[in-house]
Amino acid sequence: xxxxxxxxxxxxxxxxxxxxxxxxxxxxxxxxxxxxxxxxxxxxxxxxxxxxxxxxxxxxxxxxxxxxxxxxxxxxxxxxxxxxxxxxxxxxxxxxxxxxxxxxxxxxxxxxxxxxxxxxxxxxxxxxxxxxxxxxxxxxxxxxxxxxxxxxx
Amino acid sequence: xxxxxxxxxxxxxxxxxxxxxxxxxxxxxxxxxxxxxxxxxxxxxxxxxxxxxxxxxxxxxxxxxxxxxxxxxxxxxxxxxxxxxxxxxxxxxxxxxxxxxxxxxxxxxxxxxxxxxxxxxxxxxxxxxxxxxxxxxxxxxxxxxxxxxxxxxxx
Numbered sequence: 001x002x003x004x005x006x007x008x009x010x011x012x013x014x015x016x017x018x019x020x021x022x023x024x025x026x027x028x029x030x031x032x033x034x035x036x037x038x039x040x041x042x043x044x045x046x047x048x049x050x051x052x053x054x055x056x057x058x059x060x061x062x063x064x065x066x067x068x069x070x071x072x073x074x075x076x077x078x079x080x081x082x083x084x085x086x087x088x089x090x091x092x093x094x095x096x097x098x099x100x101x102x103x104x105x106x107x108x109x110x111x112x113x114x115x116x117x118x119x120x121x122x123x124x125x126x127x128x129x130x131x132x133x134x135x136x137x138x139x140x141x142x143x144x145x146x147x148x149x150x151x152x153x
Numbered sequence: 154x155x156x157x158x159x160x161x162x163x164x165x166x167x168x169x170x171x172x173x174x175x176x177x178x179x180x181x182x183x184x185x186x187x188x189x190x191x192x193x194x195x196x197x198x199x200x201x202x203x204x205x206x207x208x209x210x211x212x213x214x215x216x217x218x219x220x221x222x223x224x225x226x227x228x229x230x231x232x233x234x235x236x237x238x239x240x241x242x243x244x245x246x247x248x249x250x251x252x253x254x255x256x257x258x259x260x261x262x263x264x265x266x267x268x269x270x271x272x273x274x275x276x277x278x279x280x281x282x283x284x285x286x287x288x289x290x291x292x293x294x295x296x297x298x299x300x301x302x303x304x305x306x307x308x
Contacts, residue, residue, distance in 0.1 A: 088238035
């Protein structure tokens with residue numbers, strides 16, 4: 001298990017990748033973000049985006065999934081997040097795009113009230129052309145080694 | 154047809170309240186299976202043993218519910234064309250099955266785009282409340298509005 005103490009400022013990592021399909025863009029849009037440029041190929045072609053694009057909240061969800069899969073692989077003791085400093089949808093994510101995420105730890109600090117530690121992380125999503133499509137700077141909470149059950153500390 | 158609300162029509166301080174989003178256990182688990190498979194979003198038993206004491210929605214799922222309420226109530230009457238992103242998102246309290254969410258928005262700031270004369274950026278603070286009036290999530294969106302001056306004559 002990796003704990004808060006194992007995460008250090010400057011640590012970088014590249015998460016897995018995901019190829020976005022038109023079907024999943026439309027399915028997400030139908031449920032959560034039914035705007036024409038996320039929902040309908042024809043309407044999207046006539047919009048300023050020139051074609052179907054994923055909801056920005058869908059891009060964030062894909063970034064989250066890639067993060068959770070990486071946390072599981074590395075057995076990191078993540079326990080959620082109090083929030084996000086900033087999120088920028090810099091370029092549209094389109095059907096057929098293959099996206100990946102690179103991350104960098106900006107800072108870490110312990111909780112003063114709970115047996116947890118915080119990290120501030122910058123995560124950039126890139127498409128297959130190497131263009132940054134999404135940047136999220138957010139805070140993560142992790143268990144601390146000394147207080148983890150069964151850590152023997 | 155009712156005229157749309159353009160950048161020029163938006164006033165700093167404008168507030169709106171809308172939405173009634175009923176959160177179900179099934180939807181929390183379905184979203185989590187696809188996008189955020191952490192035990193406290195996915196599994197009632199594991200969630201009970203976690204620091205949250207029961208199943209809670211992914212924070213990104215709450216964000217998705219917010220955009221759904223905006224799509225249903227706020228966006229249709231507005232000349233918006235997407236958003237640049239958001240700042241200062243805070244997940245203040247867990248969203249749980251049975252919660253009924255609503256939204257309160259307030260216009261904070263308007264900026265004309267320097268690069269695009271047909272567009273303005275409006276900072277809109279959104280607060281997501283539950284049925285008890287507790288605030289679950291807040292954020293400040295950077296919404297793109299078309300400018301009335303740039304509207305095609307036949308509009």
